Amino acid sequence: MVAALAGDGASYRMLLTALTRHLRGYFSRRLDPAAAEDAVQECLIAIHTHRATYDSAMPFTAWMYGIARYKLLDEFRRVKRRAQVPLDEAPDLFAQDESEAATARRDVNLLLARLPEAKRNLVRQMKLDGDSIAEVAARSGMSETAVKVSVHRAIKSLGDDVRDSNENR
DSSP states (O other): OHHHHTTOHHHHHHHHHHHHHHHHHHHHTTSOHHHHHHHHHHHHHHHHHTGGGOOTTSOHHHHHHHHHHHHHHHHHHHHTOOOOOOGGGHHHHTOOOOHHHHHHHHHHHHHHTTSOHHHHHHHIIIIISOOOHHHHHHHHTOOHHHHHHHHHHHHHHHHHHHHHHHHTO
16 A cells, blocks of 8 residues: 555555455455445445545554445445344454554653653553552552652643644644
8 A cells, every 4th residue: 555655556456456355355254245346346446535544654454444344334324234244253343443542552652751761650550551549659669649749740741742842833
């Protein structure tokens, strides 16, 4: 997809050929043959139409499966029937789109990297891991009040950094 977005027509044809085979398998397990072929074509059109929205820093398959999932749901709505999927394939059908979560994790890790290691660990333990103040205080050897103050100041510092960088844009 990256080469296709850069204007390589041969790469784009290879991508569409590979996607066609892959999508046929995906939809044929979930739809009758005629509806599956229609869904493949609709999905390929959507991929082509929205190819500019693909972020090459993110996994292509998550982006492609997001489109395929929406086309599958559109087909189910069109024929007004309930999905009948073998139980072992249900997680694929209802898999969450991880691209936003991956972007958020990356952004949080970049922000946390701005903090000194001690404060970063406190913030990670309390705010990301969900540990209680008492647990974090016991592990760090700090008082509960010191943990609260340190985490509060670290988060305020990160907020100030983000605000400053947004103002400088």
